[in-house]
Amino acid sequence: MRLLLVDDDELDRMAVVRVLKNPNLVKDIVHASTAVKALKLYEESTFDIVLLDYRLPDMECLDVLNQLTQHTEKHAAVVILTGMEDNEAIERNCIFAGAQDFLLKKELSERHLTKALVHAQARHALNSKLIDTHKRLKYLAENDPMTGLSNRYYFEEHLRGAIQRAHRLNFQLGLIYLDIDNFKMINDSLGHDSGDQLLQQIAQRLLDVVREGDVVCRLGGDEFAIIVHDLETETSVGALSQRVIESVREPIVLNNTEQFVTCSIGIATFPRCATNAEDMLKRADLAMYQVKREGRNGFNF
Ligand code: GH3
Numbered sequence: 001m002r003l004l005l006v007d008d009d010e011l012d013r014m015a016v017v018r019v020l021k022n023p024n025l026v027k028d029i030v031h032a033s034t035a036v037k038a039l040k041l042y043e044e045s046t047f048d049i050v051l052l053d054y055r056l057p058d059m060e061c062l063d064v065l066n067q068l069t070q071h072t073e074k075h076a077a078v079v080i081l082t083g084m085e086d087n088e089a090i091e092r093n094c095i096f097a098g099a100q101d102f103l104l105k106k107e108l109s110e111r112h113l114t115k116a117l118v119h120a121q122a123r124h125a126l127n128s129k130l131i132d133t134h135k136r137l138k139y140l141a142e143n144d145p146m147t148g149l150s151n152r153y154y155f156e157e158h159l160r161g162a163i164q165r166a167h168r169l170n171f172q173l174g175l176i177y178l179d180i181d182n183f184k185m186i187n188d189s190l191g192h193d194s195g196d197q198l199l200q201q202i203a204q205r206l207l208d209v210v211r212e213g214d215v216v217c218r219l220g221g222d223e224f225a226i227i228v229h230d231l232e233t234e235t236s237v238g239a240l241s242q243r244v245i246e247s248v249r250e251p252i253v254l255n256n257t258e259q260f261v262t263c264s265i266g267i268a269t270f271p272r273c274a275t276n277a278e279d280m281l282k283r284a285d286l287a288m289y290q291v292k293r294e295g296r297n298g299f300n301f
Contacts, residue, residue, distance in 0.1 A: 001117065002028045002046065006038040006064075007053035007081065012105065016051065016081075019110050025117065035059035039067055047076040049117055052099070054082035054090070062097045069098035077124035079103055079116050100124050144218040146196060147203035155217035155225055159277040162215075162227055166270055173270040174228035174237035177284035178206075178244065181262045181296040183222035186254070194254040198261065205247045210240070225284075234269055234301070241265045241299040249297075264291035265299035273301070 003026050007013045013031055020026050030045070032038035035056045042050065050068060054061045061080065068078060080094045083105040091102040100120035103112060142154035150158070159175070166173040180202065187195040199222065206216045206224060215227040226244070228237050244265065251258040266288025274280040287300045294300075 001026045001048045001121070002030070003117075004030050004032060004038060004041060004045075004047040004050045004076070006032045006035065006050065006056065008033050008055075008057050009053070012053070012081075012083075015105075015108060016113070019108055019113050021110060022114060025114060035064045039064065042068060042071065042074065042076070046074065049120060050076050050078045051117075052078055052080055054080050054084065054094075062093060065094065065097040065099055075124070075128060077101075077117075077120040079120045081105060081108075100127075147200050147218050149203050149207075149224070150215060150217040152217065152219045155215070155219060155227070156277060158215055158217075159227055159280065162229060163270055163275070163277055163280070166229075167275075171229075172231035172234070172272075174226075174231045174234075174240075175268045175270075175280050175284045176226040176228065176237065176241055176244065176299075177219075177266045177268070177281070177288050178224045178226070178248075178263050179288055179292070180222040180248070181264055181292075183261075186259065186261070190255050190257075190259075197254055198252060198259070201252050202248060202261075202263075205250070206244060209243050209247050225281075231269065234272070237267055237269060238299065238301075241267060245297070245299065262297035264288050264296045266291065267299060267301045269301075 005013055005016055010033070017029060020029070030041060030047070032041055035058050038050070038052070052061065052064060056064065065078065068076070078099045079101045080099045081103050084090070094102055100123040101116045103116045142150055144151045162173055165171070183195065186198055199218070202224070203216070203218060206226060210216055210226055213229050217225045219225050228240060231237055245263060248261060248263045251260055266284040266286065268274055268280045268283035268287065270280060273283045291298050291300045
């Protein structure tokens with residue numbers, strides 16, 4: 001264990017060093033007498049545990065904790081050391097701000113400190129696992145595994161949020177709803193794997209054509225959507241749709257043969273066409289079916 005010991009009182013730091021006799025537990029103790037020095041050391045090096053005095057001369061403890069936990073790539077557990085009497089509110093605030101344990105200086109003994117450090121490390125490891133699992137679950141819930149694009153669930157959530165924001169800021173928003181033409185024929189003639197490859201390549205082309213900040217989603221099957229933020233004019237969403245159509249039309253190599261596919265696009269804009277996510281999708285869907293009826297390979301509002 002490598003420990004960063006942060007306390008402005010040298011005698012208190014010495015007391016900790018005296019108590020931590022077990023060389024198998026803590027191999028290295030680095031001292032810092034101020035928060036600023038501690039944060040610098042933390043940034044430049046790697047520690048397993050930070051033992052942090054609650055009262056430091058240059059910074060509030062909660063601010064130090066906030067800064068420590070912002071370094072998401074660092075993995076030190078934090079134990080707060082305090083000379084004050086038991087204070088549940090302070091302890092709770094420290095734990096909420098990212099500390100793993102809380103120890104009173106008057107209880108400083110080898111047994112207590114060792115226990116606090118070991119528990120803090122274990123809690124921290126468990127927390128990190130939970131955070132990783134949460135991130136993984138969130139990724140799985142929001143993304144389409146085949147194309148890596150955002151999925152329908154994310155699309156609906158994001159569109160709702162984007163409409164609220166556009167409403168607040170008086171912006172326009174565009175929705176491009178795209179369906180590949182005669183996609184079934186690719187599956188039927190070249191096989192399902194080639195169909196999958198086609199979907200992956202189309203996904204990449206859509207990502208290449210949009211602006212940073214626009215959101216490309218696979219809604220399911222051969223249906224895709226693009227949420228176009230901060231639309232300057234309705235014409236610009238038409239121009240983007242035209243670029244999408246041309247990009248999809250570029251030859252695609254599947255099974256060593258060049259294939260040519262087209263797509264049909266329906267467009268809806270906020271606030272002109274619809275004022276909520278459901279209506280916006282409905283409008284774009286209707287506009288897309290109109291293109292299909294009129295022979296495919298185009299876009300329509
Ligand atoms: P249209 O121009 O009228 O839309 O004709 P289409 O052939 O594209 O018709 P439709 O959109 O109904 O066909 C979609 C096909 O996509 C049917 C389904 O079997 C296939 N499909 C859905 N999901 C996947 C997938 O993940 N991979 C592959 N390869 N095919 C899929």
